[in-house]
């Protein structure tokens with residue numbers, strides 16, 4: 001049975017067969033349908049759209065994008081899924097303001113260039129809608145405060161769509177951390193180590209997109225993302241690594257980030273790529289990229305743990321988010337898929353494969369939903385992150401990853417820029433919860449619900 005058949009059959013069978021218990025369990029009466037609008041239906045937005053169209057509990061009532069090709073590709077997907085045509089907003093940069101006003105939307109999903117995230121999220125929240133925003137949520141510190149202030153004023157929720165939080169291994173480690181397998185946590189290592197040179201310089205040609213263009217001549221993220229590598233030196237994409245680690249360490253829920261220092265290498269990778277794949281005379285060979293090839297940030301946490309966070313997107317290297325979880329009893333090391341737990345692992349000072357542990361501590365959310373998730377993108381994590389948003393709307397409750405997480409994790413970017421600009425000086429990390437981290441309870445990964 002494919003994924004769509006499964007959902008359709010499950011929906012038709014209803015709770016009597018016990019196939020869709022998550023919709024009906026819990027004390028609160030939950031809504032059956034969630035009505036979504038999409039702002040930004042580029043590569044990422046369309047991938048969320050596809051996920052949404054798989055679900056019988058979602059209606060897509062409106063889409064917005066300034067690029068007619070993105071709108072047409074989305075309309076095509078919606079039609080092929082046999083759904084009714086949504087309202088379309090494509091009349092310029094501010095047409096999203098008209099979308100958010102609609103009264104047939106419960107939630108709005110935003111997958112636009114970073115500088116648009118906060119204006120769009122605030123508009124959605126002010127219009128009384130649930131907002132889901134892609135990563136990173138904010139670019140500046142003020143934007144992080146704007147998210148929090150607007151939530152506190154309007155009561156409208158905002159979820160950051162940090163899909164890596166739902167990785168199966170990362171959630172098994174979360175369970176191990178919470179069950180005390182690592183002892184007391186002391187340290188975590190993470191990062192975004194992804195060779196983006198071809199993406200940052202993608203000209204969108206049919207030769208696979210290998211090019212040396214960005215800005216107006218660029219394709220997809222090369223249109224806007226690359227400019228951040230020209231203008232900024234810091235960890236400009238921190239949340240794929242930090243999100244999971246923040247959950248391991250209960251950040252904003254019993255623990256907090258205190259301060260950070262960041263250090264960057266010289267900038268070489270993008271320039272070299274342009275010379276190697278274009279020529280030394282190409283106009284982009286004259287561009288001065290501010291972003292160091294590797295940026296290393298060390299975060300001190302209130303409860304005494306340290307986090308090392310790496311941003312590494314301009315070098316030839318294999319993909320890795322570089323996770324490590326270290327406690328007083330042992331360590332998980334994602335690179336090498338290995339683990340060592342003192343007194344449990346068979347040989348002293350020697351790691352063993354992590355596979356059996358990841359299976360044994362498989363998170364209940366995954367255990368229950370694995371079939372559904374399997375056919376979704378990014379190894380199932382995109383299924384879960386969208387589902388988290390939808391289930392919180394149905395229950396009219398806070399999303400599993402909330403506005404304080406969005407503000408706090410994303411703020412690491414401007415703070416790391418400040419640190420580097422001041423010669424790796426320590427920079428205090430604001431407490432976006434205004435002290436509530438001391439009493440806040442866990443939301444993410446509590447059970448098998450969402």
Ligand SMILES: NC(=O)c1ccc[n+]([C@@H]2O[C@H](COP(=O)([O-])OP(=O)(O)OC[C@H]3O[C@@H](n4cnc5c(N)ncnc54)[C@H](O)[C@@H]3O)[C@@H](O)[C@H]2O)c1
Nearest residue numbers: 040042043044045065066067070093111112134135220221
């Ligand atoms: N979580 C993940 O795994 C993941 C993966 C890829 C991208 N992303 C994030 O998703 C977001 C989008 O990335 P992408 O790869 O889809 O980029 P993209 O360039 O392919 O898509 C962005 C879309 O936004 C549209 N847009 C720009 N300004 C607009 C405006 N004012 N109004 C309406 N639409 C507007 C563009 O026309 C484009 O179609 C980024 O924040 C990125 O970091 C996350």
